[in-house]
Amino acid sequence: LETVRRVRAEGGTPRLLLLSIADDPTGTVAPPELLREACEAAVGEGLHIISDETWRDTLHRPRETVPLSPAEMWPDDVTVFFDLAGALTPASWPAAVARFPATPGGAARRARTVDHLTALGALVAGPVAAAAAYALDEPAAVSARVTAAAALHARVAAAVHDAVLAAGALARPPRAGRHLYADLGPLRRELGARGVGDSMELEEFLGERLGLPVPGGHRFGDELGALRVRLDTGPLLGPPPELRTESLTAADPLELPQVAEALDTLTSALRELR
Template identity: 40%
Template sequence: MSPNLALNQIVAERRAEGEDIVHLGFGEARLPVFGPFAEALAAGSRHNAYGPVDGSAQVREAVAGYFTRRRLPTGPEQVIAAPGSKPLLMALQLVLVGDVLLPCPAWNSYRPQAELAGKRVFEVPIPKECGGVPDPARLRAAVQAARAAGGDPRIMVLTLPDNPTGTLAPAHIVRELCAIAEELDLVIVSDEIYRDIVHDPATPVLSPAEVAPERTVVTTGLSKTLALGGWRIGAARFPANPWGERARRGVASVASEVWSTLAAPMQEVAAYAFAEPPEIRQRLADSARLHGSVARAVHGIVTDAGAECRPPAGGFYIYPDFEPLRGALNRRLGVTDSASLFQYLLDEHRIAVLAGHQLGDDPGALRFKIATSLLYGESRELQQQALEAADPVRLPHVAAVLERLRDSFAKLAG
């Protein structure tokens, strides 16, 4: 089972046994359903017939408009809608030729998907200043070494902004990676599901599809930006060239045999959401403000406790490294690696995180992912308060759990 889903199950079981666990290990945007989405879903519930495999004309036009507004001119014929971006990423692994280059660490489903498709995976460390992309300085050497050893790396996966580090690759790194892709004939899969959760609205997001449009497929969805994870709505944009059309047809072929079509009621929601009327744009802005505020607060807690951690710029994750406390953690607590740090936090402090080795990181490192989006409250009412608050970290229910985290992480150093 996927590590994050397995951890979610463990937390649910331990909570059912009466344990008070702060769950920070599951990447869900824990916010109430936006009222107009429920209305759109109800309106769509009257449709029970199968629709087009790649989505209705209305949905594909809305998605095309969404990408076009992000400096990616797109026609509806370049789009496929699906039950989430995850199956689209899996379908791409089945359709695209060659082995896979991943940033390390990376979202925990990229590697299993590639391996399920019979591909080899070559990991390249992320740059020091950000995550989500391979370090350009090491990418070329990694490709050359893999090909010399009989591998065939042709697919590079990028995540903008990143899961697990919560950072955003700057434009100069994206441009450098695109230049290497051109040089080494790599195709790019750009996972941009967190694109609309950039904490500072003034921060530019450069998609590789702007730099290398002829070789980049972009995936997105509504799970993170609009908190519709359980509704499973995703989309992909393919290049407007013969290669892109072949890839799009291939993914549509996989879709026809696996998920058939995005569920008809969800198509109603998708057409409304991707069209981005004013109330959706406001919801996106409010959500990004909340995610950024709480992520920055947790970042301050772990760095005050002695961890090294890149400042979050997008999404709702941080990725602390407790290497500066290695000696103290070993002497006092017997913590020596990612797994033992995870277990200590869970058993002694009732804090659940996703251990770094579950994300492809060095098992001996003292790193883990924190999903800060699970701190907004257990009820819809509390979550709505957090979404509407000008300063959500000062709300009593948010401040209380942040103080618990501060106390627990401070104890790591003694």
Template identity: 35%
Template structure:
């Protein structure tokens, strides 16, 4: 039986603790942590009277805007290739349901992929990521994993990539994306490319499997990360413009019509506006990228300073520190698993993070998923100041959080004499 999503559970746990006055540093939940700009609120207010059901795939305006949005990003797209949903999560579920075969995912991977496969009775094949970035299986391991799965009677049919990646906060290389896309073609796999973080790459752009395997790659995205509209639940997907894609769209519509009917009409109006890339939206997203990058780097520095090994963040607002080098010291404190480590950090030091085991890692791996985006402030005023600041880590509420984190991490390893 699939359990309560680990990311949602930690968010509820920490909010319960803070509601009782307990001091907790919330590094457990991947909410973008920023306010809604007035120009987006104005669109929603104007669209609020739209209370009728719309087409399952989305309004023509929203689909046109999404198609143009993709086309401007070097993925020529027509409106009939687009489907909207209340968030990208149900779209991912619908895709896993509509496509044949077992699911292949990187290890670690976002918590819901495996859970959705389990709900659908699909087999799961996990393939470790490489040393430099997460989000795609290590190409050197993927072919062997597929051959082993087939020999064991499994039926790999879907390869799910996350570029940029949650949980590691990194962007896979062009070389690795190309390699896994070519392997997917060789084995006849469908590729789902979850690109919801593609607009918040700190510098440059993220590669896409669509470039190398356009005939069977589906892209999912949404506005929860780039525009911090997670609670508004706006997701969309692009299918290929071929017979395979049209058949898949028919199956997606079948699933959608029985589960969510249609994205709420006011949210479709918001999507049509945001995806048209007006100047104010692009400027806003540019500021968010800078903020995410600066705060994530500052938090990264704190983990590295106490001896954790951690890939530098290159997109979004996540880190994935590994405490293996501190295992002997942690074992002396009865910390043997990532669950133990996350529990001690929360209960003893008030630092809320998620264990790597929630993302498919072995329990014994001392890895954590750290989200940095809820450090931007607890009020709208603080969050706006964080967004507009040239030096957000010097703002009192962020600086205090970094000190709190530093004290907690140093407390965890105090006996090693690494206090700063």
């Protein structure tokens, strides 16, 4: 509310609020009461809500976590967006869906969006569109794979979280998706001795040691001086697609050679800082 009022006082006209109910960098899920308060404030100020729900079908503990959609509370004021690569399709298949309110205003927004996408030439390729339509029907085979993939990433994310905490760093427990956000601020002195003073240098430092992309917090709008990075569970499973398919069917994916080796490398790199 303070931000909206400040922008208006400066002559701006804020019209949209973008929310992520299941967050990408942190792998966390917004508490329903917090989400309700944010949406209530936004609607009260006349803002339209864009709800990014890309990761809502990737809950690590679906019986313990409740992903509440703003569209369930204010269906006429919310457009739901989700990237199918979050749960249903391979990451290399670019396809996403937006669901607009069933109102005259929603129809107008949809028409303007289609016009912009058409002008940009942003069309889904035919084969990908057919596969996406199939996945959106959620047949048994797709649903089973989504459930297995969520359980797999949950297992690996829990191990990564343990490694981060054991090194003396901080991270919120991951609850969805394939990422978690590590704060290495408590290790600032040790990192400083290695020439690491900000998230850009931390990204390079860990990336070299892990041989994996480790994007720094500055890429997600965090301040450069904060020593935070996003850790991705996907690359820890091995190169796609054969090894990742093997991981889906393993009794304990942490015992697979490629996963165990990747986790050991990560653990060693973090332990080295202490």
